[in-house]
Amino acid sequence: MADRQDVSHIIPLDTVPPAAIETLLDAAFGPDRHGRTAYRIREGMAWLPGLSVAMAGDDGALIGSLQSWPVALTGAGGGQTPLIMIGPVAVAPAHQKDGHGRAMMDAVIATARARATEPLMMIGDPEYYGRFWGFSAQGTDGWDAPGPFEKRRLLALSVDGRPVGGEGMLTPRIAVAA
Numbered sequence: 200m201a202d203r204q205d206v207s208h209i210i211p212l213d214t215v216p217p218a219a220i221e222t223l224l225d226a227a228f229g230p231d232r233h234g235r236t237a238y239r240i241r242e243g244m245a246w247l248p249g250l251s252v253a254m255a256g257d258d259g260a261l262i263g264s265l266q267s268w269p270v271a272l273t274g275a276g277g278g279q280t281p282l283i284m285i286g287p288v289a290v291a292p293a294h295q296k297d298g299h300g301r302a303m304m305d306a307v308i309a310t311a312r313a314r315a316t317e318p319l320m321m322i323g324d325p326e327y328y329g330r331f332w333g334f335s336a337q338g339t340d341g342w343d344a345p346g347p348f349e350k351r352r353l354l355a356l357s358v359d360g361r362p363v364g365g366e367g368m369l370t371p372r373i374a375v376a377a
Contacts, residue, residue: 207262207299212251219261220253227289236346237322241268241284241370250283250316252300252306254290263290265303267311270320272342274367281317281372282355301331308332308358315359318350320369322352332356341366 212220224232232238246266256261265288271279285307288300311319321334322344328334334354342353345368355363 206257207254207294207302208257209252210255211248212246212253213248215253215255215261215264220264221363223261223264223291224287224289225237226292228287232287236344236348237284237286239345240371242371244268244371247283249314250265250307250310252303254294255304263288263291263299263303264295265300265307267307267319269372271370271372272365272367272372274365279370279373280365280367282320282369283311283317284369285319285321286323304332308356311358316360318361318363319356319358320321320363321354322348323354325351325354328354338363338365342369343367344369 200225207263207305215336229260246268250332252265255263256262266286268284272282273279285304288304290297290299308319319334322329325334334356336351336354339353339355340350341364344353357363
């Protein structure tokens with residue numbers, strides 16, 4: 200069987216019709232995905248075009264998408280520490296396990312490192328995201344989220360070497376620089 204990644208390529212997510220992205224997300228995660236905690240953290244925010252990618256086949260069909268979102272750790276006094284939430288990492292069911300999700304993560308993290316962005320965060324499998332990219336729950340002990348989550352799955356990655364930490368609630372970011 201040929202590697203499907205050989206006939207696919209990464210493109211900017213903002214070149215993909217929004218309806219196609221929604222259809223892919225429904226196929227990958229189900230139509231009830233909107234109730235998940237990750238959606239509450241980024242509620243009302245638009246994803247970041249410069250850190251969001253898609254995987255397209257040679258025929259132009261959407262195979263995968265990875266969105267990044269401006270969020271913040273909001274302290275008790277209302278101050279915000281900017282973060283970038285990674286996810287969902289979605290791959291069409293027929294193309295899962297072909298390396299597309301990993302390729303999209305590689306591209307987004309490389310861009311974040313090159314731009315020395317705010318720390319990245321996600322709710323995900325620490326064994327997988329830690330092994331390939333260094334995400335960990337170290338520094339997220341004081342973080343809370345507006346919905347159910349497992350503490351061990353609340354992960355962060357500093358892309359510029361600054362420590363990750365703080366205490367507060369993960370929320371949408373109040374203001375985003377253009």
